[in-house]
Every structure is written in C-alpha cells, then in structure tokens.
Amino acid sequence: xxxxxxxxxxxxxxxxxxxxxxxxxxxxxxxxxxxxxxxxxxxxxxxxxxxxxxxxxxxxxxxxxxxxxxxxxxxxxxxxxxxxxxxxxxxxxxxxxxxxxxxxxxxxxxxx
Amino acid sequence: xxxxxxxxxxxxxxxxxxxxxxxxxxxxxxxxxxxxxxxxxxxxxxxxxxxxxxxxxxxxxxxxxxxxxxxxxxxxxxxxxxxxxxxxxxxxxxxxxxxxxxxxxxxxxxxxx
Numbered sequence: 001x002x003x004x005x006x007x008x009x010x011x012x013x014x015x016x017x018x019x020x021x022x023x024x025x026x027x028x029x030x031x032x033x034x035x036x037x038x039x040x041x042x043x044x045x046x047x048x049x050x051x052x053x054x055x056x057x058x059x060x061x062x063x064x065x066x067x068x069x070x071x072x073x074x075x076x077x078x079x080x081x082x083x084x085x086x087x088x089x090x091x092x093x094x095x096x097x098x099x100x101x102x103x104x105x106x107x108x109x110x111x112x
Numbered sequence: 113x114x115x116x117x118x119x120x121x122x123x124x125x126x127x128x129x130x131x132x133x134x135x136x137x138x139x140x141x142x143x144x145x146x147x148x149x150x151x152x153x154x155x156x157x158x159x160x161x162x163x164x165x166x167x168x169x170x171x172x173x174x175x176x177x178x179x180x181x182x183x184x185x186x187x188x189x190x191x192x193x194x195x196x197x198x199x200x201x202x203x204x205x206x207x208x209x210x211x212x213x214x215x216x217x218x219x220x221x222x223x224x225x
Contacts, residue, residue, distance in 0.1 A: 001171070006154075032210065043202065043216040044155065089154055093210060098162055099170060100145075100214065102154040 002027040002094035006103025013080050014111055021106045023090035024072040032093035033066060033073045034100070039086045047088075048075070080110045113138050116217035118203050124223045125193045133188040133220050135203030143206045144186035145170075145214065146178060148199040155202065161186055162208075193224045 003026040013019050025033075034049035050057045050064045050073065057064050061080075066073040077084055090103040116137045125131055137144065145160040147170075157170030159178040167178050175197060177189045186205075190197060200221050204214040 009152075034213070043218050045216070046213045049213070091155075098168070098210070099157055099160065100155075101171070102156070104152060104154040 002030060002092055002099075002101040004090060004092050004101050004103045006090050006106060008106060009104065010107045010109070012109045012111060015080060015082060017080055019075075019077045019080055019084070019108055019110075021075045021088055021090070021108070022072060023074070023092075023103050024070075025092040025101075026071065027092065027094050028068075028071065030092040030094050033064070034091050034093075035062075035064060035075050036089045036091065036102075037086045038089065038105075044089060077108075080108075082110050082112060084108060085110045115139065116203055116205055116215050118201075118217040118220050120220060121218065122221050124225065125190075126225055127194060129193050130189065130191050131193065131222075132190075133201055133203075133222075134185070135187065135217055136185045137203075137205040137215070138184065139205060139207075139215065140183070141205040141215075142183070142208050143212075144180065145204040145206075146176075146186070146188045147202045147204065148172065148197075149202060149219075150199050158188065158201075193222075195224045198222060198224045 006023045031052040036044040038044040063076045087105045091100040119134045146158040147155040161180040164183045203217040206212040206214045
C-alpha cells in the first residue's frame with residue numbers, strides 16, 4: 001500500500017521566519033495531496049491541498065509544491081506567527097482516491 | 113450547521129468490554145471515515161464508507177466493526193476492547209471520496225485498562 005514519510009518531526013523557527021515541511025509518497029497513482037493543521041486538543045483542519053495536475057498552489061502565507069517525478073511535496077509557511085504553532089500532517093489519496101494515507105506529523109513551534 | 117459530531121468525548125473501558133462510538137454529519141456528505149490517532153503515528157484509517165450502504169476496510173481494521181446506519185450516521189464498534197485500542201478516534205466526512213476535503217469531528221479519547 002501507500003507509504004507517506006514526513007520530515008522533520010519537530011521544527012522550531014523564530015517568528016517571521018519561513019518554515020518548510022517535506023513529504024514523500026510511494027504510490028505513483030496518488031493524485032491528491034492535502035495538508036492538515038491540528039492544534040493541541042483539537043480536530044485536524046484542512047489548510048491547503050494540491051492535485052496531481054498542478055505543480056504549485058499558494059494561499060496567502062502558505063504554499064504547497066508537488067514534484068510528481070520525485071514523488072515528493074512540501075508545505076511552505078512564510079512570515080510565521082505564534083498562531084502557526086501546531087502539528088501539521090501531509091496526506092496522499094490512494095486506492096483510486098478513496099483513502100487518505102497520512103504522514104506522521106510535524107510539530108511546528110514558532111518562538112517569539 | 114454542527115458539522116461532524118461524535119459521542120462520547122471520553123470513555124474508559126476495561127479489557128474485554130464492548131462499546132460503540134457514534135458519529136453524525138449534517139452536511140449531506142456521501143462519504144464517511146473512522147481514524148485512530150496515536151502519538152508519533154499520525155492518523156490511520158480504520159474503516160470508511162464511500163456511500164450509504166457500503167463499507168470498506170482501511171489500514172487498521174482488526175478488532176473493529178462499522179455500520180453506516182443512514183447517510184448521516186456512521187458508527188464504530190469495539191466488540192472486545194484491548195489496551196492496544198487506547199487511542200483518540202476521529203470520524204470524518206467528505207462530499208465524496210477522492211479529491212474532496214475531509215471534515216473531522218472533535219474526537220473521542222478512549223482508554224482501555
């Protein structure tokens with residue numbers, strides 16, 4: 001089945017710096033790559049997603065890039081703020097798109 | 113709209129006891145999912161229902177059963193709870209399977225002693 005690896009597991013940045021989280025996937029048939037943010041004790045919430053026919057997508061301070069050849073995709077957060085502190089999960093849609101396989105998460109801490 | 117709701121919020125079971133986790137959504141979504149979340153493991157799919165009347169196994173289905181009661185409700189049953197099932201359980205729904213956002217419920221924290 002699909003395997004999604006996510007790095008780093010923890011990331012600490014200074015407020016205003018950029019943060020980059022990287023994921024790789026194994027199934028070349030995967031066609032949808034969402035990113036979820038989970039604050040402590042809360043539910044995961046979608047922050048951005050990208051489909052396999054697009055190489056890059058941006059929404060204000062966050063962007064996602066996809067390299068299908070290398071089978072990796074990345075989340076970029078610019079001008080980080082304390083409220084960006086959370087766990088971020090990448091995922092890939094597999095099984096004909098029916099199932100999401102999640103990475104193991106990145107704990108992002110934005111320090112003042 | 114309440115979105116996705118789950119009951120109970122917390123539960124403590126003894127080994128061997130059974131229980132059912134309830135999930136409901138009011139967004140008229142076709143697809144529903146059950147995940148478990150363990151520290152360092154991310155979210156792992158237990159079962160999903162692509163549409164009313166269908167259910168399929170996910171990555172970690174052993175020890176669980178599901179019922180898609182109607183379009184709104186999708187329940188998860190533990191027949192004989194084991195300590196390895198201690199976890200946070202999330203229900204989610206999406207308009208359809210595939211490239212559609214999944215909306216998550218608030219979660220159920222289950223401890224099996």
